[in-house]
Amino acid sequence: MPRDGRSVGERHRGGVIKTENINHEFLDAVLDGSQVDVYYHFGVASDDPILDRLRGVRAIIMAGSGDRIKEFAERWSAMSGDPHIVAFPKEDRFVTRYTGGVLFCSHGMGMPSASIAVQELMRMAYFLKRGDLVALDDVFWARVGTSGGVGLPGGTIVVSEAGVMPDLQPYRLMQGGLGTYWFDGGFPAQTRADILAANADSDLSIVEGKTIATNEFFLEQFRLDGAIRLETAQTKQEFLEWLHANGVRNIEMEGAMLAAYLNSWGFSSFAMICAVLLNRLEGDQVTATSEELHRFSEYSGDVLFAYLQQRLLSS
Ligand code: R2B
Numbered sequence: 340m341p342r343d344g345r346s347v348g349e350r351h352r353g354g355v356i357k358t359e360n361i362n363h364e365f366l367d368a369v370l371d372g373s374q375v376d377v378y379y380h381f382g383v384a385s386d387d388p389i390l391d392r393l394r395g396v397r398a399i400i401m402a403g404s405g406d407r408i409k410e411f412a413e414r415w416s417a418m419s420g421d422p423h424i425v426a427f428p429k430e431d432r433f434v435t436r437y438t439g440g441v442l443f444c445s446h447g448m449g450m451p452s453a454s455i456a457v458q459e460l461m462r463m464a465y466f467l468k469r470g471d472l473v474a475l476d477d478v479f480w481a482r483v484g485t486s487g488g489v490g491l492p493g494g495t496i497v498v499s500e501a502g503v504m505p506d507l508q509p510y511r512l513m514q515g516g517l518g519t520y521w522f523d524g525g526f527p528a529q530t531r532a533d534i535l536a537a538n539a540d541s542d543l544s545i546v547e548g549k550t551i552a553t554n555e556f557f558l559e560q561f562r563l564d565g566a567i568r569l570e571t572a573q574t575k576q577e578f579l580e581w582l583h584a585n586g587v588r589n590i591e592m593e594g595a596m597l598a599a600y601l602n603s604w605g606f607s608s609f610a611m612i613c614a615v616l617l618n619r620l621e622g623d624q625v626t627a628t629s630e631e632l633h634r635f636s637e638y639s640g641d642v643l644f645a646y647l648q649q650r651l652l653s654s
Pocket residue numbers: 403447448449484485486556591592593
């Protein structure tokens with residue numbers, strides 16, 4: 340993986356797990372039993388019998404809130420006809436449910452929290468699939484979330500084509516003296532096309548576009564209603580218009596990292612589906628009623644479940 344590349348999506352080849360980016364030293368020791376992997380934030384470990392019930396996992400679905408995860412699991416249990424819902428005992432960090440071949444997990448808010456969930460879930464997926472890269476690549480990953488729209492009204496659904504940082508560059512990490520490690524922020528085009536096709540009959544407004552992931556809800560999203568204010572109405576407007584002109588359609592707080600980490604292993608099928616809560620060109624405060632917010636968030640669930648149904652239940 341280059342340390343100096345910056346393309347978004349260019350390196351996404353799809354269909355080929357990149358073994359060189361898998362931490363084989365650690366994860367293969369877990370497979371041969373010489374090492375137990377403690378998925379600390381989920382409160383389970385690789386020698387815990389509960390994980391045997393998850394071996395058939397075919398999709399890993401993440402959302403910010405634990406309540407959402409519980410609702411999703413109930414809905415999928417009914418749709419898939421699997422009456423059993425497995426819950427991990429620890430819920431103070433992330434809420435997890437497994438039913439009908441789908442693992443639903445909350446990830447909290449922001450990339451620091453979500454990166455912990457994603458890394459532990461990738462380790463768990465490798466373990467559950469016993470290091471079989473073909474089986475591993477057959478797992479579909481998604482984040483279903485909320486976002487601020489850039490020129491889009493509340494209720495619009497954005498299927499992300501790339502997850503980038505507020506400077507429109509992909510996610511990257513500082514590596515001490517080694518410089519900056521750049522990731523690929525693209526979301527696989529085929530998965531996006533399949534999601535749109537599964538929702539072809541939907542009345543919802545579903546668009547594709549780039550998504551900005553920020554490390555801050557107020558300042559990095561150029562809000563004027565934070566406790567601290569760095570922008571003017573004019574600089575905010577210029578920023579949002581610059582984003583829009585560059586193909587950005589929504590702003591949230593996890594997508595750039597999610598795409599980066601899943602691309603680093605080369606997963607071929609993953610997506611981010613976000614409901615827009617407000618049009619940021621028209622304001623900063625989320626003023627939608629709780630009924631509207633619930634409805635918007637159901638829309639993103641509808642888009643996800645139409646795809647899951649087609650992918651997992653129709654064959
Ligand atoms: C969307 O909404 C949350 C902030 O309100 C954050 O987790 C995100 O990405």
